[in-house]
Amino acid sequence: MGKEKKAKETSFLKDLLQMIKDLPYKGLLTGVLVTTIFLSLIQIVIADYLRVLMDSLVGENDFSMGMLGVMVLIFAVDLVLIYFRTLASEKYSEKNLKYLRKESTDKLMDTSVEEVEKAHSGDFISKLTNDLNKIQTFTKERVHNFIFVPLTAVLSLAYLLYLNWILTLISVAMIPVILVVSNIIGKPIGKKTTEYSEAMGKINTMNTEYIKGIEVVKAFHLNDRLMKKYTPEVENSVQKDTAVAKSKAFINSLSGIVSILPFFITFGFGAYFISIGDLTLGGLIAFTNLLNYLSFPLSQIPMLIGNGKGDLAAYKRVKSVINLSEERTGGKVLAFDENFRWEKQSDQEVIAIRNLSFTYPGATEPSLKNINISIKKNQQIALVGESGSGKTTLSKLLLGFYPVVSGKIEIGGKDLSDWNLKALRQNIAFVPQEVYLFPGDVEENIRYGKPEVGEGGIISAAEKAYAHGFIKNLDRGYHTVVGELGDRVSGGQKQRISLARAFLKDSNIVLLDEATSALDNESESLIQKALDSELKEKTSIIIAHRLSTIKDADEIIVLKDGEIVGTGSHLELIKSNGYYRSLYQKQMENGKREAM
Template identity: 35%
Template sequence: MSSNTSSFQALGRLLRYARGYRRQIIAATTFSIINKLFDIAPELLIGVAIDVVVNKEESFVAAIGFTSAEEQIVVLGVLTFFIWAGESLFEYLFQVAWRNLAQRLQADLRQDAYEHAQRLDMHFFESRSSGQLVATMNDDVNQLERFLDGGANAIIQVAVTILAVGAVFFVISPTVAALAFTPIPVIIWGAFYFQRKAGPLYADVRDKVGDLSSRLANNLGGIATIKSFTAEKREAERLRESSDAYVAANQHAIRISSAFIPLIRMAVLVGFLGTFTVGGMMALNGDLNVGAYGVLVFLTQRLLWPLTGMAQVIDLFERAMASTRRILDLIAEPVHVRDQANQPLAQPVQGAVTFENVQFRYANSESGVRGISLDITAGHTLALVGATGSGKSTLIKLLLRFYDVQGGRILIDGKPIQDVSLKSVREAIGLVSQDVYLFEGTIRDNIAYGRPDATDAEIIEAAKTAEAWSFIENLADGLDTPVGERGVRLSGGQRQRLSLARALLKDPPILVLDEATSAVDNETEAAIQRSLRRIGHNRTVIMIAHRLSTIVHADQIAVIEDGEVRERGTHEELIDRDGSYAAQWRVQTGAMKEGDQVVAK
């Protein structure tokens, strides 16, 4: 597909998206057209003024009732005033209209892109860099805004100039008009040639922007690791490589853009010289009115010279369409996990969870689960143990419908989760994961994230239950203490306790702990264990743990290996069975015997 075709397709997609802005687009376009008509009018008045000075009582103005030359000049002066006033008024109107349209459209595009991204499957985020997504929602949207701020108006006004000036030319002298319009096919050809060459280059520029944003985001997020490995110089060089790639991509596009301007200037010169010389000869021979000759000379400049700016306009257009494709492609990204049911879970949710022959495989991977069946009675605790990649976390993702099962069913209180609203399923589940994510803000903001309307008393109670209040009350600002980006101002154990408090304030009937104690110290683990013993009553708890000491009191333990349930029972039952669980228990307690193997974590 050629670049100009894909660019116009992107423009068509943008116009379809912007159907709700039709009135604003029509108004802005109308203001641009009227402004340009007023802008062209002074050249006509100059020609009429020359006609008045040369022909006086026999001028064009005299023919419409103003006989004396003085009256004619006064009339032209009044017309000039109103024309300039009209031009100024409509310039103000089109500037306001286009800029407001640009602001509103870019804000809505960013919002729609973000809201759609929130609905996309977890697979989408696992296969995309956050830097690329941020570049699309921010830099690409801003690129489109810049085009709407000026480029759209410029294209409309160039088209109006060609049509309006062309009409005047052909009325006055078709011969001169033909000469003046001779360069336009060359200019149009040059514009499309430039567009065809520049399109892929600007698509590459947008990709390089995403790569650069991704590099910056990754490096700033991993600054502690960079410092600890004294890798500052190496990472600075990698950033320089990404930055240089972006500069090089821009330089290729700039070379094409810069070559367009001299081509247009020479074409303009040909048209101007044709009007100037041939029109002048016709005026000398009496075949063309002197005033009309003046109009044609001035209008040739007005017709052709704005076309020299088409390089910058097309430059803006190509950048904007490359960005538009990326934005609209994101909005068009299909959602596979769909919320097709309006019926919520029956209230109150008891918390019984059933996995029936659940099967799932990740794309381009052999990992997943196959044929897993588990039944968790409401108010009981299930612990999942097994090596990394065995399928434990996959079960949690399927329960939360981050992915949909490819076979079998998952039920809550006997109701298949795909037959009830996605919102009610996720509201029934509280997740505390190993990788705690805290949002920039205060401790209060983060604990109350699931219940923004919670009172301070409720927040404090949740913090006490999670054994987080002891460190919070010792902070100078207490609940108002900023946590920093991703909670960097807090220790790992403090972040984990806040994450637990956040889940508890939500008060879900099903609590999921995905290796919530694997990265904390012994004191924090003991505190979390005390919390779990208090909150586990009358609540369904699903725990994923590598530290078997944290799950000995679970009502049921399932050992997952290679996506299948290999053992199931209580701690005592599994020890007596002397299988893989018992072997792992002996490894962790230091009571290994010959034949025991360490399970990879």
């Protein structure tokens, strides 16, 4: 097990190089690294000139004003290099942050519903905020240090050996110990930082849920109960963060000791070498100055590596989003006639479902079992059944959100696996059970049905959905902002805006997942009239909770525990299907009680 674990672990350097290889804008990175190399070299030049100047002041050699001029020029060059390195680092960081945001967001748009539903939205939010911020800090403030720190240390060591190799060996005798200790204490920081990021992901998940459910929280007085779940997660994140802070504090303490010890050693032995003539005062000052570039970087290596491991762990989490598998993009596109309708006769199948069974990934029980359905052109089919019977699952499969593994679905005479998914969905107007409105205005949300349509088309679609009346009475009419998740309009109004969007799309197939569930009786009656008119020349599948809304469907399919337990018209099922009859009677009784 130990060997397998070690085999799976990748080195810090390998992860760093992989990240640099993955990120674009190599030109800016080259600029950062080149200026960093010159900055390292110039530190040696500055130290040597300090030696010369100091020796000239104490009479070791001749002093000239030109030497001061050269020194000023060197410092000016140093400042210019720092400016350009900072500028290049800023641009490299910001451009890559923009790149990673776009790549991760694009991937979320291109990946399958199956992949997205494996994780909570709060975890994605954590990756696209906290982890991206860490990457930004890494690319802006730390990447150049992985060149500057070791290169300056090596150059300083070479110069120190040149000045006095014996004093150098004495001063840096602890380097091997420092490197070993740095490696040992730097290892756990990456793991601890990853654990902290995961803990923050859980907190973000809970925050997202609580904000979305704030009305339920307040209405049911759930504050205390939810805080009992929330507080342990917060405490856990604090513990993880404290563990990281303790490791960093320990490293800082060690760094302080490591950085100061060489100076005591250097001054003690340096004074001796000056007394015997093997070193000048200027040489000792230069030695001490460069020793700072040797001992300080070495003392910072544990922190640099520790922070770097945490940042690289954040990059891996963001990369896990970018590496999500994409939905398939191939497949065929069915031909259309000039009226954008199926090139099919009315007696032919538009949708054929044969021996379909489906189990969600990770689930043990199937959601659908041996489903067989035939739907012809312009036929209206209703799916009914209690919650969990498989109605919504079937709609997800029809939209290609999940692949069909057992059985088959044919649409327009072509197997679903042969369809181009974009073309498939272009032919299906979908109104989901949980209506989603984007945080724009009403017109924008309806226009998503057909972006190129004019204002007249939007109003017409709203009128068909009986939404025009309430929309024109809003503060700014069609330009009224609906708010986050549409919270500035009522549930029934959201439902009708969603229906208007579907009507505007004017697709061949209409898939309604309990489209009237959020409506009051009056609104439901209006919507039912709209549906009756709009769906006459469409092939439609209506998932219904209220059985009164699908009495006139051409065929009603009754689902129970993922299986079809009855098919027929409303009257046929009332007479012959006990399960359907019991569902209908329960709803009628509930309706009477509500009316009373």
